[in-house]
Amino acid sequence: MSSPLVEVQDLNVRFVTRESTAHAVNGVTFSVQPGEVLCILGESGSGKSVTLRALMRLLPANKARISGSIKVDGQDVLALDAAGLSRLRGGLVSMIFQEPMTALDPVYTIGDQIVETIRRHKGGTKAAARARALELLELVKIPSAAQRLDNYPHELSGGLRQRAMIAMALSCGPRLLLADEPTTALDATVQIQVLILLRKLQADLGMGTIFVTHDLGVASEIADRIAVMYAGRIIEEGPVADILANPLHPYTRGLMASTVHGQSRDRDIDAIPGSPPDLRQLPPGCAFAPRCAQASGDCLTAPPEPRYPAPGRMARCVQVSAKTPEFA
Amino acid sequence: MSNAMTLPQHPAKEQAAPKQRGYWGSVLYRLRYDPVTVFFGCVVLAIILAAIFAPVLAPFDPYKESIIGRLKPMGWKGHLLGTDELGRDLLSRLLYGGQVSLLMGVVPVAIATVIGGTLGVIGGFGGRRVNTAIMRTMDVFYAFPSVLLAVAISGAMGGGAANGMIALSMVFTPAMCRVAETATAQVKNLDFVEAARATGAGTLTILRYHILGNVLGPVFIYASSLVSVGILLASGLSFLGLGVKPPTADWGLMLSTLRQSIYINPAICALPGVAILIASVSFNLLSDGIRSAMDVRL
Numbered sequence: 153m154s155s156p157l158v159e160v161q162d163l164n165v166r167f168v169t170r171e172s173t174a175h176a177v178n179g180v181t182f183s184v185q186p187g188e189v190l191c192i193l194g195e196s197g198s199g200k201s202v203t204l205r206a207l208m209r210l211l212p213a214n215k216a217r218i219s220g221s222i223k224v225d226g227q228d229v230l231a232l233d234a235a236g237l238s239r240l241r242g243g244l245v246s247m248i249f250q251e252p253m254t255a256l257d258p259v260y261t262i263g264d265q266i267v268e269t270i271r272r273h274k275g276g277t278k279a280a281a282r283a284r285a286l287e288l289l290e291l292v293k294i295p296s297a298a299q300r301l302d303n304y305p306h307e308l309s310g311g312l313r314q315r316a317m318i319a320m321a322l323s324c325g326p327r328l329l330l331a332d333e334p335t336t337a338l339d340a341t342v343q344i345q346v347l348i349l350l351r352k353l354q355a356d357l358g359m360g361t362i363f364v365t366h367d368l369g370v371a372s373e374i375a376d377r378i379a380v381m382y383a384g385r386i387i388e389e390g391p392v393a394d395i396l397a398n399p400l401h402p403y404t405r406g407l408m409a410s411t412v413h414g415q416s417r418d419r420d421i422d423a424i425p426g427s428p429p430d431l432r433q434l435p436p437g438c439a440f441a442p443r444c445a446q447a448s449g450d451c452l453t454a455p456p457e458p459r460y461p462a463p464g465r466m467a468r469c470v471q472v473s474a475k476t477p478e479f480a
Numbered sequence: 481m482s483n484a485m486t487l488p489q490h491p492a493k494e495q496a497a498p499k500q501r502g503y504w505g506s507v508l509y510r511l512r513y514d515p516v517t518v519f520f521g522c523v524v525l526a527i528i529l530a531a532i533f534a535p536v537l538a539p540f541d542p543y544k545e546s547i548i549g550r551l552k553p554m555g556w557k558g559h560l561l562g563t564d565e566l567g568r569d570l571l572s573r574l575l576y577g578g579q580v581s582l583l584m585g586v587v588p589v590a591i592a593t594v595i596g597g598t599l600g601v602i603g604g605f606g607g608r609r610v611n612t613a614i615m616r617t618m619d620v621f622y623a624f625p626s627v628l629l630a631v632a633i634s635g636a637m638g639g640g641a642a643n644g645m646i647a648l649s650m651v652f653t654p655a656m657c658r659v660a661e662t663a664t665a666q667v668k669n670l671d672f673v674e675a676a677r678a679t680g681a682g683t684l685t686i687l688r689y690h691i692l693g694n695v696l697g698p699v700f701i702y703a704s705s706l707v708s709v710g711i712l713l714a715s716g717l718s719f720l721g722l723g724v725k726p727p728t729a730d731w732g733l734m735l736s737t738l739r740q741s742i743y744i745n746p747a748i749c750a751l752p753g754v755a756i757l758i759a760s761v762s763f764n765l766l767s768d769g770i771r772s773a774m775d776v777r778l
Contacts, residue, residue, distance in 0.1 A: 208678055214607075234682070242679030249678075254671040259693045268689060269679045320679065 155226070156183040157328055157360040158207070163220035165202050165211065165384075174431040176202045178384040178455075179220075186327065189354060189361045191375030191392070193368065193407070197428055199384035200364045204330050207362070208241055224328060243273050246321040250333040252313035256305040262289070262316045263301035266323055273324040288319040292349060311342035315349070322353065329354065329361045335370055347373050368411050372396055377464075380404050383429050383439035385455065390465035400467040403440045438469070446471060510773040517769025523762040531578035540569035542576045542729050551745045562748045564734065565741050570748060574755055576729040580641065581759065584714030584723065584730075585707050588645050592652030593703045599653075600660025601695060605668055605687060615661060618654040626651050630713050634722040644723040648713055652706055659702045663695040697774060704767035708760040715756050731756050 165177035177199040184190045192200040205211050206218055209229060222229040225244055232240060249255035257265055266285040267278060274281075282301070289297035292315040305313055314334060321329060331350065335343040351374050354361045365371050371378055372392060379389040380401065388401040399405045406424040426443035429435055435442065437452040444451065448470070456468045511517055530537060539558065546567030554562045561571040596618075603614035621629065634647035667673065668691065676686050715732030717723035724730045726737065734752040742749045 210674060210678060238680045238682055240680070241677065242681075247675070247678040249671050249675055251671055255675045257672040257676075257690050257693065259697065260689075272680060272685065317675075320675075324679075 157186045157188075157225055158182075158184040158362070159221075159223040160203075160207070161221040161223075163203065163206060163222060164218070165199070165206050166217045167215055168217055169215065172432045175434055176384055176431055177206065178434070180381075180384070180386050182379055182386060182389065184328070184360045184362060186360050187355070187358045189351075189363060189374055189376045191371040191378045192362060192364045192381055192386075193366065193371050193378055194381035195366055195428065197431065198381040199431075200366075200381050201332055202384075203381070204247070204332055204362060204364050207330060208245055208247060209237055210241075210247075239273075242269060242326070243324050244326060245328045245330060246324070246326040247330040247332065248314075248317055248321050248334040251337050252310055252317050253305075253337070255317055256313060256320075258305055261302050261304055262308070262319075266316075266320050269320055270323050284323070285319070288323055289316070291322070291353070292316070292319045294319070309342075310338050311346060314338060314342075314346055318346075318350065318353070322357070325357075327359060329359045331361065331363045333365050334363075336365070336367070343370070344373075350374065368396075368407060380407070383434060384431065385439065385468065386466075387440065387469070388465075388467045390462075394462070394465060400461065400465070400472050401440075401469045402444050402446055402471075406443075507770075507773045511769065514769050514773065517766060517773070520762045520765040520769070523758065524766050527578060527759050527762065528582065530575055531582050534572075534575035534579060538569070538572035538575045540572045542568060542572040543727055544568060551741055551748060553745065554747065561751060562745070564738055564748065570751060573729040573734060574731070574751065577731045577734055577752065578755070578759070580718075580724055580728060580730040581711055581714060581732070581756070584641065584645055584648065584717075585711035585759075585763075588648035588652055588714075589703050589706045589710050591645075591649040592656045592706070593699060595649070596653040596656025596658075597660045597695075597699050600657040600662075600699075601664050601687070601691060603657065604661040604664025605691060611661070614657070618657045621650065621654040622658070626655075626709075627713065627716060630717060631720060631722060634717055639722045639725060641724045641728075644714060644717045647717070647722075648710060651713065652710070655706070656699070656702065660695055660699050663698045664691055667691055667694040701767065701771040701774065704770060705764060707767070708763040711756065711760050711763065731759075 160180060160182050163177055163180040164175075167174040167176055180199070180203055182190065192203065194200045202211065206216075207222055207224065207229065209218075209232070211218065218230060224240065227236070227240065229240065256262070260268075263282060263285050266288060267281040270276070270281040270284055271278070286297055286301060289300055294300050294312055294315050300308065300312070300316075305316070308316065318334075334350070335346050338346060347370060350361075353359075363371075363374055375392045377390065378392050378395045379386045380395075380403065381387065382403050388395065388399070388404050395404065396408075399408055403424070406422075409422040410424060424443055429439050429442065435452070437454055438444070438447070438456050441447040441451040450470050456470050458466050458468050459472045460466055461472055511521075539560065546563070549557070549559070549563050549567040551565055552559060552563045554560065556562060559569050559571070561574065564570050564573065599614050599618070603611045624632070630647045630651045633650055634644050637643040637646065673686055673690055676690055681689070714723060715730075715735065718730045718732030719736040721736070724733055726733060731752045735756070738749040738752065
């Protein structure tokens, strides 16, 4: 296997304010191969978006304390200076945001914004950048692209706007694409179109992709591997099919039980009882233990170490190795 | 499934030309269908042209006095709008007075827009300390009623048109700064600024491209609405003897010197006031119309 495109080791992000310290990301370790799609799955506040922003150092420097190591394409992201960061962002790594309504500047046309991004990284004439922008809009399948180039964001529908956002993200040929719930704000039919488009572009351009979502359905559609986050930790990781077929961590199982799929109409959905822990006061043990039906005394003393029950699979739960000793 | 997205391969490239309008094109297009704005736009244009071409248009020398021809009614001996208390032709004086009044209305607003706008963007984009330093200083000025502040400053510096303009600039700067700061603070936390950062834009690019692009609109609109206030305040200063010095023709000053004659010929005495009213209202309504036409989101 070639060297990984992204290597994150023991990433910690804390948000420090005068009153309290929020432990948003706690010891996250993962890697992404070139051309691979890793889906980070988790509910609100689980630290998935923070992890993504840490990869590009987009977190406010005065509030966020980042430790650990982040390597993208061999570069140590945490050690980069301003110029290096500028080259990294948009050039090597680019990002798609959740809200296409607000992620495009309302006072410039789509074309202007893409041209601006292209020229920032590659220079060149306006005309050349505009030609490239047109190519990009065609690449993301925006109908009558030549006209759309001169449209303002408010003149486009949500789906088209998200496509324009993707075009902008792709404008400088990134090797790593970060997507922060890019389909959450879209309605279901548009959602699937954008997902298919993203999957296709990712495969065609050979980009490594980290896709953050809270939607298991979306994750199963696009991911090669899934990492499930809870309270700032990756609690389970593995190939998408394995995780969907055989979730190991009780939280993952709970997530799956709580999705809607062909239950009878009068049956309640099995929600996970309780709510996620306060990130300012994490419990000393497994963060999920207070909500976990199978929690025992061991769970409450220290966070469980990662266990590897099968090749490529990881789970942080004390029950895992006991349950599947044949893989261990 | 992905085949469902293949689109007709003959998009309307040929017919692309007709319906496309630039930003300013669409603003003009919307303005055309707003009769109130069009009307007051014409009035403003007429006022400005009248002031510029006062030397050509004025039927008499605005400074030529006449002992026998004082406070004559409209139409007396070719004096279309009558004469003032020193026998000078009122129409000529109103035309020339427009020059000073417009200048005193527009120049301070322009100065305040540049200074206040710059300070506001810096305050809104900078950190908490920079913001506090700039905005609290502005608040000190902001705390005074604008008329009082203008009177106090120009009173302290002595009268004259230049000092009046400086005083008015200082009056408008804090308000301008506040508008720019609010707009900047709103824009800087929007997703597209983070998106720009994510595509490698540095602070300067973000300021120049994204912040300025979004802040300029509200700042410009506010500035245009300030012009009418500027004309009013400038007239007020002149009325109080703190603006231009006699015998210079200025609407506020004319109103002040004519007011003693209000029982002799009230119609004539009211004319400079009417001019101030028309100019101020026209600028105000025009800026209102431009504001709604410029809002792309409507």
